[in-house]
Amino acid sequence: xxxxxxxxxxxxxxxxxxxxxxxxxxxxxxxxxxxxxxxxxxxxxxxxxxxxxxxxxxxxxxxxxxxxxxxxxxxxxxxxxxxxxxxxxxxxxxxxxxxxxxxxx
Numbered sequence: 001x002x003x004x005x006x007x008x009x010x011x012x013x014x015x016x017x018x019x020x021x022x023x024x025x026x027x028x029x030x031x032x033x034x035x036x037x038x039x040x041x042x043x044x045x046x047x048x049x050x051x052x053x054x055x056x057x058x059x060x061x062x063x064x065x066x067x068x069x070x071x072x073x074x075x076x077x078x079x080x081x082x083x084x085x086x087x088x089x090x091x092x093x094x095x096x097x098x099x100x101x102x103x104x105x
Contacts, residue, residue, distance in 0.1 A: 011082040019079035021090040025072030029065045031092040032100065036061035039099055067102045068092060 037057030071087040084090075088101045 014082035014084065015079050017090065018075045018081075018083065018085050021085040021087070022072045022075030022077075022079060024091055025068050025085075025087060026076065027072075028092050029069035029072060032064035032068055033058065033061035035092060035096055036064055036099075039097065042097070064100055068100060071102055 037054055040057035040060060041053045068087055071085070075085050075087075084103075086103045088103065089095050089098070092100070
C-alpha cells in the first residue's frame with residue numbers, strides 16, 4: 001500500500017503546529033520590530049542607511065507585527081482545520097535573517 005500523507009497523526013500534528021504557532025504569533029508578534037530593523041540594516045540595495053534604515057525597519061516591523069498577530073488569530077481560530085500555518089516561518093524566531101511571508105495575500 002502506498003503511504004498516504006493525510007494520516008490521522010499528520011492531521012493531529014498539523015493542527016497542533018497551527019495552534020501552537022497561532023498562540024506564539026499572538027504573544028511574540030512584536031519581535032518583528034527588531035527582526036525587520038536588522039533585515040533592513042543588512043540589505044545592501046537599500047538607499048537608506050543609519051537612522052533612515054532604522055526608521056524604515058520600524059515601519060516595516062510594525063506592518064509585519066500586525067500581519068503576524070493577525071495570522072496568529074486566524075490560525076488560532078482555524079487550528080482544527082489541518083493546514084499549514086498562515087505565516088512562513090511559523091514562528092518569528094525561526095530564520096531570524098529572512099523576511100516573513102504571509103500566506104493568502
